[in-house]
Amino acid sequence: MIKRIAAAFTLALAFMAPAAASDIDIAVEHAQVIRLPGDASAVVVGNPSIADAMVHDGRTLILTGRLQGRTNVIALDRIGRVIYSRDIVVSNPVDNQVALFRGPDRSTLSCGDVCEDIPRVGDEQTRVEGLTDQQRNRLSIADQAMAGDDSGGMPQ
Numbered sequence: 001m002i003k004r005i006a007a008a009f010t011l012a013l014a015f016m017a018p019a020a021a022s023d024i025d026i027a028v029e030h031a032q033v034i035r036l037p038g039d040a041s042a043v044v045v046g047n048p049s050i051a052d053a054m055v056h057d058g059r060t061l062i063l064t065g066r067l068q069g070r071t072n073v074i075a076l077d078r079i080g081r082v083i084y085s086r087d088i089v090v091s092n093p094v095d096n097q098v099a100l101f102r103g104p105d106r107s108t109l110s111c112g113d114v115c116e117d118i119p120r121v122g123d124e125q126t127r128v129e130g131l132t133d134q135q136r137n138r139l140s141i142a143d144q145a146m147a148g149d150d151s152g153g154m155p156q
Contacts, residue, residue, distance in 0.1 A: 024088045028061070029065060029095070031150070032062070033056075034060070036061055036084050038077055041058075049069075050065075050071040061075060069089075073088055096110060098115060107117060
């Protein structure tokens with residue numbers, strides 16, 4: 001009887017393992033390196049607003065989570081054969097994050113030594129727009145500094 005239960009359990013695990021291995025879990029705003037079985041000449045992402053894929057070299061694919069959701073990625077070789085196909089699940093990491101609710105409005109804070117506002121999908125719109133504008137200005141200043149612009153690093 002015990003041998004039958006052990007055999008059934010082993011058989012159940014064998015059927016469950018491929019299903020668990022079929023999805024790639026990526027956190028929002030994080031990247032994951034995938035080694036391909038052959039050289040890829042094209043990569044297609046089902047919904048590029050959820051995840052992005054870039055071929056680093058012929059056999060290295062870099063996936064980046066953009067927004068929470070589910071999509072897929074397919075890599076093709078030079079004659080159009082599928083060499084890689086997987087589902088991607090992008091989730092929002094919640095470690096060291098706090099959701100602050102003021103009535104129906106939500107703000108997300110990322111916490112280390114101090115907590116700072118971060119824009120997340122679903123947060124209060126005016127707050128997200130303000131944070132996004134601040135980030136855009138910081139990137140503009142950094143771009144100007146890297147380009148050797150003589151404007152003193154101030155956005156125009």
